[in-house]
Amino acid sequence: MPALPNSGRKPIPVDVIVARGQTHLTKAEIEKRRAAEVHPKNVKIDPPDYMVDRELRKRFRRIARELAAIGVWAAIDADELARFVDAQWAYEQFTTRMKDALECGDVGKAMELQRAQDRAFKQAHAIATAFGMNCTARCKIVVPKPPEAKPKAVL
Known part of the structure; x- marks a missing residue:
């Protein structure tokens, strides 16, 4: 969706604006904005060829299915x-090795691994935010579903 003129904020999907009840837009403006939004097609996307590890490819497919379910998945995102799967895997590996170094009493090695762990975490976190894989980012992408009204009992 194109950014609003003279607006420093990122655009929010019109369905989110309507669901929040904070809209002053006419029905015509809402439809115009909906038409301008990008809606990716849900297609099956295989992991890139350079991702050879079977476990990482399995993770890739699992996360891709979850992203497709919330409607933020396209072929260009593979x-x-x-990169997210690799960064997350690296974070897990550095965490395990850092714990082992601490158990052995090698504080210098643990500090070195902690720096590497921190870099991997920051990479994974940045990509996760871009995909809407954390609560704050997801609320900007996915329309919150209003709670269903329960029928009142008639006495």
């Missing part, structure tokens, strides 16, 4: 998701 490399970005592969």
Whole structure:
């Protein structure tokens, strides 16, 4: 969706604006904004060829299915998701090795691994935010569903 003129904020999907009840837009303006929004097609996307590890490819497919379910998945995102899976895997590996170094009493090695762990975390977190894989980012992408009204009992 194109940014609003003279607006420093990122555009919010019109369905989110309507669901929040904060709209002053006419029905015609709402439809015009909906038409301007990008809606990716849900297609099956295989991991990139350079991702050879079977476990990482399995993770890639699982996360891709979850992203497709919330409607933020497109073929162009395959490399970005592969980078996320790699960064997340690296974070897990550095965390395990850092704990082992601490158990052995090697504080210097643990500090070195902690710096590497922090870099991997920041990479994974940045990509996760772009995909809407944390609560704050997801609320900007996915329309919150209003709670269903329960029928009142008639006495």
